[in-house]
Amino acid sequence: MISQLSWKVGGQQGEGIESTGEIFCIALNRLGYYLYGYRHFSSRIKGGHTNNKIRVSTTDVRSISDDLDILVAFDQETIDVNFHELRDGGIVVADAKFNPTIPESATVSLYAVPFTDMATELGTSLMKNMVAVGASSAVLGLDENVYVKVVEEIFGRKGKQVVDKNMEAIKRGSQYMKELLGDKVSLMQLEKADGNQRMFMIGNDAIAFGALAGGARFMAAYPITPASEIMEYLIKKLPKVGGTVIQTEDEIAACTMAIGANYGGVRTLTASAGPGLSLMMEAIGLSGITETPLVIVDTQRGGPSTGLPTKQEQSDLMAMIYGTHGEIPKVVIAPSTVEEAFYDAVEAFNIAEEYQCPVILLTDLQLSLGKQTAQPLDYNKIQIRRGKLDLNAQPEKQGKEYFKRYEVTQDGISPRVIPGTKNGIHHVTGVEHAETGKPSESAANRIAQMDKRMRKLDSLRSKFDTPVFKNAKHEEADVLLVGFNSTRGTIEEAMERLEQSGLKVNHAHIRLIHPFPKQELLPLVQNAKKVVVVENNATGQLANIIKMNLGHGEKISSFLKYDGNPFLPKEIYNECKKGVVLNGNV
Numbered sequence: 001m002i003s004q005l006s007w008k009v010g011g012q013q014g015e016g017i018e019s020t021g022e023i024f025c026i027a028l029n030r031l032g033y034y035l036y037g038y039r040h041f042s043s044r045i046k047g048g049h050t051n052n053k054i055r056v057s058t059t060d061v062r063s064i065s066d067d068l069d070i071l072v073a074f075d076q077e078t079i080d081v082n083f084h085e086l087r088d089g090g091i092v093v094a095d096a097k098f099n100p101t102i103p104e105s106a107t108v109s110l111y112a113v114p115f116t117d118m119a120t121e122l123g124t125s126l127m128k129n130m131v132a133v134g135a136s137s138a139v140l141g142l143d144e145n146v147y148v149k150v151v152e153e154i155f156g157r158k159g160k161q162v163v164d165k166n167m168e169a170i171k172r173g174s175q176y177m178k179e180l181l182g183d184k185v186s187l188m189q190l191e192k193a194d195g196n197q198r199m200f201m202i203g204n205d206a207i208a209f210g211a212l213a214g215g216a217r218f219m220a221a222y223p224i225t226p227a228s229e230i231m232e233y234l235i236k237k238l239p240k241v242g243g244t245v246i247q248t249e250d251e252i253a254a255c256t257m258a259i260g261a262n263y264g265g266v267r268t269l270t271a272s273a274g275p276g277l278s279l280m281m282e283a284i285g286l287s288g289i290t291e292t293p294l295v296i297v298d299t300q301r302g303g304p305s306t307g308l309p310t311k312q313e314q315s316d317l318m319a320m321i322y323g324t325h326g327e328i329p330k331v332v333i334a335p336s337t338v339e340e341a342f343y344d345a346v347e348a349f350n351i352a353e354e355y356q357c358p359v360i361l362l363t364d365l366q367l368s369l370g371k372q373t374a375q376p377l378d379y380n381k382i383q384i385r386r387g388k389l390d391l392n393a394q395p396e397k398q399g400k401e402y403f404k405r406y407e408v409t410q411d412g413i414s415p416r417v418i419p420g421t422k423n424g425i426h427h428v429t430g431v432e433h434a435e436t437g438k439p440s441e442s443a444a445n446r447i448a449q450m451d452k453r454m455r456k457l458d459s460l461r462s463k464f465d466t467p468v469f470k471n472a473k474h475e476e477a478d479v480l481l482v483g484f485n486s487t488r489g490t491i492e493e494a495m496e497r498l499e500q501s502g503l504k505v506n507h508a509h510i511r512l513i514h515p516f517p518k519q520e521l522l523p524l525v526q527n528a529k530k531v532v533v534v535e536n537n538a539t540g541q542l543a544n545i546i547k548m549n550l551g552h553g554e555k556i557s558s559f560l561k562y563d564g565n566p567f568l569p570k571e572i573y574n575e576c577k578k579g580v581v582l583n584g585n586v
Helices: 017-030 076-085 115-121 125-140 144-158 160-184 203-213 228-241 251-263 274-290 317-322 338-355 365-369 443-455 485-500 518-526 541-550 569-583
Strands: 004-012 034-040 049-057 068-073 086-095 109-113 199-202 218-221 244-247 268-272 294-300 331-333 358-364 371-374 468-471 477-483 505-510 512-514 528-535 556-560
Touching: 004 017, 004 076, 004 125, 017 034, 017 049, 017 125, 017 144, 017 199, 049 076, 068 076, 068 125, 076 086, 086 125, 109 125, 109 160, 115 125, 115 160, 125 144, 125 160, 144 160, 199 203, 199 338, 203 228, 203 294, 203 338, 203 358, 203 365, 218 228, 218 251, 228 244, 251 268, 251 274, 251 294, 268 274, 274 294, 274 317, 274 358, 294 338, 294 365, 317 358, 317 512, 317 541, 331 338, 338 358, 338 371, 358 365, 358 485, 365 485, 468 485, 468 518, 477 485, 477 518, 477 541, 477 569, 485 505, 485 528, 485 569, 505 518, 518 528, 518 541, 528 541, 528 569, 541 556, 556 569
Parallel strands: 004 068, 068 086, 086 109, 218 244, 218 268, 268 294, 294 358, 331 358, 477 505, 477 528, 528 556
Antiparallel strands: 004 049, 034 049, 034 371, 199 371, 331 512, 468 505
């Protein structure tokens, strides 16, 4: 028996690859296994190679694996593209219909199973993915009945006959595969899982759920990969609590509509990717100068322009911090797991209202669309904090003066009311303004208002729960690995291997990108011989931000990957070992 394995299914987009992985994973999740998945897909509706790689384990996993144990192929291209990942002794389970072949020198086994023919016998070739699920189950030594409830939930609305047909497809695939395996049946049988129930979700769903739990009742957005699932989730859920979603004509409208709704007192968000955020920049500045709360989710993808819309990248970092013209207070938060994505979504609304500024929740495609096991969420952690907005308060009448919405205060945060509040009338404008909102070009007023806005975030670092996630066992480290967003699990796995090789390794994962957590990160950098910043971009954006804020440029190097694929643990391990040996630190 084995404690973990890696399974991948591939074929042409639109022929059930995603549902194959989904059904396979849900059943294993309910048995208590930990899972981590990453989906490779083309930027078109149908056609083009797609695959879904799933890691299954009896212990927690937060990265895709270096190699592959089982490859399920619906076409020859799947074998050709993914064969190099298979380890010695791996298995290819392929549809017999296309006469699959593997290299003659291969040290893996090929099993041809008539996915399409079996499905057609049952009434439709569309069920070939269920035959594939059954064949995979036989390799793992799983009882086909573990899929009964999953199939009932997915196909139940179509009637009992459809449910029975799909279960029959699974059973036939399993039986055929068992006959092919012979005495090798249960070739890769998994150790029994603990049976505990855990969540299994993508980051986008966690963010949407967090927004709902954090009091959001309106979303304005325009569909874009890889952010659309947030809108799709909330379209279903918000109406149940009196909220709604509006699909706008573009991202400019989405952002300005979100600002208007927040001004009216409704917690509102918008979500997009790099191209959409570029269109929002002027509106983000409007949020900053009018001190109106705004929550934006940026799901990073390959750029520039349309770029690689369905591939992994982390290249929006500088744009999120410095993209707006002029200078405004802004917060950029970067969760690294689905659990953090949920809690940080809640906190984003609290911070936006407490500090009356735009908050960007920054993710990447791997975190947004990769599906992973998550521990049950603790709803007792949820707090709703609205800062200086009191919906029941009534400001005192100040003679003929309007309400001082932009009053200069010591903490930089002005009193706030929503439209219609008695004695709360004030101007709101995107030009510089005095305390009542009335436009003003006075030099003294400009300095007072700018200073007020810019000091409002002074207390944020001390209030943010975990600005830097630290796994630092060593007072002095040979290597400090630094990353953000989805690279956390991959770095942790590489770190374990480096430790086993004799190196002292610490890990810092930055979760509060801006304002930068200098105090939390500086001691780790100072006490490391070498700092390696791991990021999916071509220019080392995070490394440059660290150098700008902390110095120590002589010991900071970048390990970059920008081919559209996520990092693998072995890549980070090899890079660190090579760097340490070449620099003579050990």
